Amino acid sequence: xxxxxxxxxxxxxxxxxxxxxxxxxxxxxxxxxxWSWVRQSPGKGLxxxxxxxxxxxxxxxxxxxxxxxxxIDNFKNQFSLxxxxxxxxxxxxxxxxxxxxxxxxxxxxxxLVTVSS
Amino acid sequence: AIxxxxxxxxxxxxxxxxxxxxxxxSQAIRYDLGWYxxxxxxxxxxxxxxxxxxxxGVPARFSGSGSGTxxxxxxxxxxxxxxxxxxxxxxxxxxxxxxxxxxxxxx
Numbered sequence: 668x669x670x671x672x673x674x675x676x677x678x679x680x681x682x683x684x685x686x687x688x689x690x691x692x693x694x695x696x697x698x699x700x701x702w703s704w705v706r707q708s709p710g711k712g713l714x715x716x717x718x719x720x721x722x723x724x725x726x727x728x729x730x731x732x733x734x735x736x737x738x739i740d741n742f743k744n745q746f747s748l749x750x751x752x753x754x755x756x757x758x759x760x761x762x763x764x765x766x767x768x769x770x771x772x773x774x775x776x777x778x779l780v781t782v783s784s
Numbered sequence: 785a786i787x788x789x790x791x792x793x794x795x796x797x798x799x800x801x802x803x804x805x806x807x808x809x810s811q812a813i814r815y816d817l818g819w820y821x822x823x824x825x826x827x828x829x830x831x832x833x834x835x836x837x838x839x840x841g842v843p844a845r846f847s848g849s850g851s852g853t854x855x856x857x858x859x860x861x862x863x864x865x866x867x868x869x870x871x872x873x874x875x876x877x878x879x880x881x882x883x884x885x886x887x888x889x890x891x
Contacts, residue, residue, distance in 0.1 A: 703880075713820075713828065713871055713882040728879040729785070762827055769839065770818055770875045774827035 669695050671763050671775035679757075679782050685750040689763030689775055693744050696721050701766040702739065702746045706759040707777075714759075718766070719746055753782045786810050786874050790883030798891045803859040805870055805886045812852045813876035819848055819857045820871045822885075828871060832857065864890050 675687035689702065696702075703718040717727035719737040727735050731750065739746040750757060758781050765773040787810035797803050807817065815835040820828035830839050832848040835855055845861045859866055867890045872883040 712884050713873075715880040715882070726878055730879070769830060769833050770873065770880070771820070771828070772830055772839075774829075777827055 669765050669767075669773040671765060671773055673761060673763050673775045673778040675778060675780070677779055677781060679753055679780060680784055681754055681782055682752055683782075685748070685753050685757060685780055685782070687748045687761055687763075687778065687780070688745050689747070690745050691765070695765070696739065696741050696744060696746075697767075698722075699767055703764045703766060703771065704737070704748045705762045705764055705771070705774075707762070708756075708759045711759075716748065716750075716761075755782050758782045785879050786813065786877055786881050788872060788874060788881050788883040790872055790886055792886060793884065794887040794889065796889045796891050797862050799862055799864055801862045803862050803866075803888060805857040805872075805888075807850075807855045807857070807872035807883050809853045809855075809874055809876075813874045815851050816874060816876035817848075817850070817855050818873045818875065819846075820873060820882075821866075821868045822871065823868045831870075859888075862888075862890070866890075 672690045679685045701718045704716040719725045734751045736749040760777040762777045763775045764771045789808045817835045819832040822828040836848045847858045849856050869885045869887045871885050
């Protein structure tokens with residue numbers, strides 16, 4: 668499995684912007700991969716946020732589409748997530764994942780982001 | 785979005801038991817369903833894809849079946865290390881959606 672690592676602030680103020688980055692091994696961003704973000708609210712289930720390809724093509728969950736932006740940096744071997752106008756409902760553990768041959772075949776360990784003033 | 789209905793939400797079984805978890809989708813998704821296992825504090829792990837194909841390295845006591853709208857994950861001969869929450873995922877159509885999860889506890 669490919670090792671992924673999320674990073675970013677663990678605390679964001681309401682109405683602010685949540686920003687996370689996922690580091691991936693050098694050479695793993697290829698034309699056959701899609702990179703996703705999945706979140707899990709405390710004690711709740713899993714929600715797919717969106718995905719991005721190596722070329723920057725994105726697909727977002729309509730439930731979050733108006734507030735989500737994903738980007739990818741092939742040179743830095745990382746991809747990023749931004750969610751704007753956050754509320755307490757955005758408090759969750761955020762996972763980055765890789766889809767190559769199989770959907771969500773590799774996952775980061777997850778990072779908790781709390782929205783609070 | 786395709787709605788996923790997973791049942792039961794939790795179950796308790798003994799080591800050696802056969803356990804069955806079901807996932808029903810709001811529309812037909814062919815075989816485009818996966819099963820994931822998540823242990824507390826950890827990321828989910830893919831167990832089965834294409835409704836019934838076991839991922840390499842996953843114990844053979846796990847099996848999946850179904851197509852269309854009704855799917856099943858079976859654990860034949862439950863082991864203590866199988867205590868976890870299991871999720872189904874459809875990747876037939878955007879947005880990808882997960883079931884609500886089934887927590888499996890060992891008696």
